[in-house]
Amino acid sequence: MLLNTRRYAVTLLAAPLLGCPIDPEPAPEEPVAAENIYARLGAPIPDATEEQLATFERGRQVAMRRFLPSDGLGPNANVSFCGSCHEKPVLGGSGPRYRDFYIVGEKLGDGTFIEGGVNGVLTSYGFHGADIRPGNDEGNNVSAHRNAIPFFGVGLIAELDEDAILANEDPDDADGDGISGRANYDQGFVGRFGRKAQTVSIEGFIRGPLFNHLGITTDPLPPEMQAALPVPSVASVRDEQTLGEGMDVFRQAAAPAEPLSDDDGVPDPEMSAQELFDLVSFSMLTAAPEPDPNPSAAAKAGKVRFAELGCESCHVSSLQGPRGLVPLYSDLLLHDMGEALADGIVMKVATGAEFRTQPLWGVAATGPYMHDGRADTLHEAIVVHGGEAKAAAKAYGALDSEAQHEVIAFLESLGGMDQASEGLLPARAEVPAAGTPGAPWDIEDWQEPRWIEGRRLFDRDMPVSEGLGPVFNGDSCRACHFDPVIGGAGPIDVNVMRFGTLGPDGEFVQDPRGTILHKLTTHDRPRLEHDGSHNVFEMRQTPSVLGLGLIEAIPEDDILAQADPDDANGDGISGRPNYVLGDQLGRFGWKAQVPTIAEFVRDAMTAELGVTVPQSDELLYGATEDDDDIPDPEISAEQAETVGFFIAHLDYPRPKAEVPEGREVFVEIGCADCHTPEFTTADGQAVPLYSDLLLHDVAPEGSAGVPDFVALLLEFRTPPLWGLSDTAPYMHDGLAETVEAAILAHAGEADASRDAFENLSSDDADALLAFLESL
């Protein structure tokens, strides 16, 4: 057996001590629970210093910082900020399924596993000239799902001495209990983070995903910063004292050791050392989920059953840390989980069937479960355990429902239950006050419960067991519509990918699968890929749904009155209505391809969530059947109507200020020719949306898009400008990072207005931008 380097170091130094008088061995101390480690999910540890609290807050801001291509996002990316994948139920947590991702690779004939993608990660978006939808290399014959894991309490895990983890090792199952945990390693240190314990340090666990999922490059923290982290990440004081200078022991220093670089043209590193320090500190300071201080009788009984079933063989109740026992319910070791769960992904010494025992603290609030998020519930998660855990899962399955409930109650008592949410809205979330973003609009008091229920359904993560998928972009309506509030727009990393083929004759040929190249699938299916025949890829940003009820109330004739399809007035502007589903006027979507809110709900349910809708005589959008195993329809008519009610009664974005001089410029240079400042509903309500809701050719020459009904390749609906300042980035593809960049990206019919903008005095340009930001 190979010696561990650090243990060898201890042996070397211990030798001279053998000649010293030996004191009688003291009686072993009773292990005590670590103190001051708990707080509500997402909060810092209670004994953080003022300085650490300041660092924690700065790190929180870094975690929420939205990176843009100009900041270094890409060239390949899945998401644009750290918090995107660690948001459930609060920042620092796990990720709903819409943030799942794929790990891919190739298994060769000699057994070698070659990582594909970006260090194994298959990405969804390309910037800086990379493929807009990066493909999965043909040679990759292994593809696995991953669901993001929570960060709660990771600083306490980082503090653990390696021996505390290795104490539970039994790689050859010497005790014959069928459980054979073994450690994973990185740079010679015991791995403890990641689904396969493939990472040893929090710094590494942050730098790796920053690069793999965001394309953000970093340098390793310099030693003086590593030493200043909340969990000192160089030699431990104890080891230095014991072993002496020159025999110090790394604990966290095995972060990816080299600076990272990419070729996106943005100078490396793309994140400063201070930001990285704050981000790592934030993670280290995030408290452990606090177990229920008054567990129910069922939970107490469940705890006994949990041990009796053998669950504690891997989910050991606690590991000894420097503060005392740390009750994470994991041995942090690798276990063979059987063929059904095996994903074929090799990480360090972990085989394709081995996974780290997932800590269970806070588990009630961080579903879905398992490495690929296949389990909607804790019950499902237990049942699908295989391999070394099969016996325990089988024993659980043999319990009666009450006993199973006790086990679940115990797991729910391990912290976070009071913060658990079906989506991301906190339980009993308040209704925003009138006039604030996301507030109800035009409802009576008696209608508020229905609005709240609609909001709940809008926010709720659709379980696979209820029909999510088989292909999807989001697992809830909120998954894409959350900026700045639920119902709002979405950042660049929830863009929908449209695709197809533009033939030599200029004709667009739709793929048999449709024009959406979905980002995700349920865990049992590989991602949808394009092939060499596809040459059109068009990202579409998530438009806000705030104020849609008002837009729906605009009389059709008033919209059509703005139309001038043949530019009869010779002003160079030729707005065209989109007629969809027969003769309905399209109002919503980047191509005005959706006529009503009811159709929007049905369309999005199917197109974005993979959820089937009921047959309807009046409503035509949405699929009424799909090929998953869930009975169709997967959402009821009443549920769809309730979601529609919520959307129809979301307040419109209110102007933040009056900027008359900017509005004047807006009109003068022709912006208002398409961005019609205001319509009026039939009952006289003003609708200051700044859009004519018509189609215009505004794309640059040479670009190619996806047609939709009568909307041509390069035509887009004039997007409403209300709420503009809260919906960056801009344009249909989200590649305009500022309002100014968006104006400059206009072409075609908007050439004259763009030219006029470019020739404005700086005062006028500033006024115009201030006006737009005020909307």
Added chain:
Amino acid sequence: MYPEPSGPWARAVETDASQGAFLSVWGPSEGDVWAVGGQVASIGDAGQGMIQRRTDGSWATAEVPADTPLLNWVHGAGDELWTVGNAGAALRYDGSAWQAVDTGVDVPLWGVFVFASDDVWAVGGDAFDRDTMGIVLHYDGSTWSPAALPTLDRDSAAMFKVFGVEPDDVHVVGAAGVLLHYDGSSWTQEPSGTANDMISLWGNDADDIVAVGGRAIGTIARWDGAAWTVEEVGALPGLNGVWMDPEGRVSIVGNNGLAAVIREGFDADPEDSTVSFEVLHAVFGLDDGTRISVGGTLNSSPPYRGLIIENAP
């Protein structure tokens, strides 16, 4: 009987940013040892080469031609001494000075192995560009020319080291676990079962070659004359350097200052290298039992600092 590896390692040379780090050490005799390396402004930069020479037990900086890039490896046979480096650099020592020899390539050369003045191998490739493939070059006494390599079962952007026992029995290790063998007429790829980069290799006999690598996971491979057996040893960090003494004991060095001895199989006994944070990149043993290892702050952004440590029996 070659002395048993023992005793403490001690720091012999420490260089600052003006000179950079050391990457390789080799010498024809205990009174004449060369260490090469250098400095780069940024990763991927050609950099500036550095050579130090140990005579009579003490080290001194040797002169290198102007514009010599960072040097990655040094090896020789008899009076024939070569060093290779970034930007396709190859330098031959003429007995009094180093002379640049055109290799016809501009990618980094990571390894060189000398059989004779008309039989020298060098390997390299742009390890930072996954879209390229590693190369093997041969020098016939007058020119360098690329060797024909087999179609590989994987992408491998660089070949890192070359070693041979006989001119018709040569091995190359490279990126993504690539292992190549030359039988005197052609190169073939040998199964490895690992995607870990293999960094260097050494051996005494045709049926006992040891290769190491791994980057994040210590990886050791042994060639028994017919096939490689590869083990990933999690408790070891990435390994960079290997040298086998005449008794078959294998000294290995790697990241986090690791120095260890393998006496049999794959079991490594770590030593106190006195080095904690720096990377040890190469190791070599002298006839008197002294072992020398070189490296530096190669796990940090440039500019690098370097070190040479020695272990006397």
